[in-house]
Amino acid sequence: MTMSTTTAVLRSEWIKIRSVRSVIGSLTAVFLATMAVTVLSFATVGQAEADNADADLVFGAFYALNFGQIAAISFGATAISSEYVNGALRMSLAAVPRRTLFYAVKMSLIGGTALAVGLVTSFSSFLVGQLFMGEYAIGLGEPGALRAAVGSGIYLALMTLLAAGLTVLFRSAVAVLSLLIPFILIVSFVVGDVAGSAADYLPDRAGQLVLHQHPEGSLGPWAGLAVTAAWAGAALLAGWWALRRRDA
Numbered sequence: 001m002t003m004s005t006t007t008a009v010l011r012s013e014w015i016k017i018r019s020v021r022s023v024i025g026s027l028t029a030v031f032l033a034t035m036a037v038t039v040l041s042f043a044t045v046g047q048a049e050a051d052n053a054d055a056d057l058v059f060g061a062f063y064a065l066n067f068g069q070i071a072a073i074s075f076g077a078t079a080i081s082s083e084y085v086n087g088a089l090r091m092s093l094a095a096v097p098r099r100t101l102f103y104a105v106k107m108s109l110i111g112g113t114a115l116a117v118g119l120v121t122s123f124s125s126f127l128v129g130q131l132f133m134g135e136y137a138i139g140l141g142e143p144g145a146l147r148a149a150v151g152s153g154i155y156l157a158l159m160t161l162l163a164a165g166l167t168v169l170f171r172s173a174v175a176v177l178s179l180l181i182p183f184i185l186i187v188s189f190v191v192g193d194v195a196g197s198a199a200d201y202l203p204d205r206a207g208q209l210v211l212h213q214h215p216e217g218s219l220g221p222w223a224g225l226a227v228t229a230a231w232a233g234a235a236l237l238a239g240w241w242a243l244r245r246r247d248a
Helices: 003-019 021-050 057-061 065-084 088-095 099-130 145-170 173-201 203-211 221-245
Strands: none
Touching: 003 021, 003 065, 003 099, 021 057, 021 065, 021 099, 057 099, 057 145, 065 088, 065 099, 065 145, 065 173, 065 203, 088 099, 099 145, 099 221, 145 173, 145 203, 145 221, 173 203, 173 221, 203 221
C-alpha cells in the first residue's frame, strides 16, 4: 500500500461526503441542532435549572448533546448507506479492490470528520450557552468543564463510528437508525432504571459520564468513554468482517 494510493482513496471518499446531500446535511445538523437547542433551552430555563442546589452545571452545559448525537448517528449511517444505492459499492470496490484499505480509509475519514465537527460543536455550544447563564455562568476553567468539552467531541465521533459500522453490517441506514435512535432515547433510560450500575456499560450512558463534573457509578469519565470506544470498535470489526465476506 503506497501513500499515493491511500491519498487517492481519501480524496475520492471526501468527494463522496461533500457531494451526497443527505450526508453533508446530517453532518451539518450535528452543529446546527446542538446550537439551536442550546440557545432555546439556555435562554428560557437555563438559569432556573442552575438554581437547583443539586444541579451539575457542567453536565447541564452539554444538555443539547442529546440532540446532536442523533444527527451524528444519522451522519454515520447515511455516509455508509450511500454505498448501497444503485450499485455504488460495486463501483467503489472496482476502483479500490483492496477491501480492507477501502474500509479503513472510509471509516477514518468518517470518524475524523465527525471528531472535528464534534469538537467545534461542543466548545461552541458550551461558550454560547454560558452567555445566557448570568451569575451561574461557568468557564472552561471550571473543574471538569474542559474535559467534558473535549470528551463530548470524542463521544460524538464514537457514536458516528458505531452507526457506520452497524450500517455496513446491516446494509441499511433505516435499520440502524430504527435500532439506535429508540435505544438511546427510550430503551437506555428504561434499562438504566432496572439494571442499575450495569447500565453504565451501555454505549451512550458510558460515554456521557465524561460530561459530568463528578461522575457517579462504577466507571470514571475516561473509562466510560473507553467503553463507548469498545462498542464502536466492535461495530467496526463486525462491519469489516461483513464487507470482507459478502459479495458487493
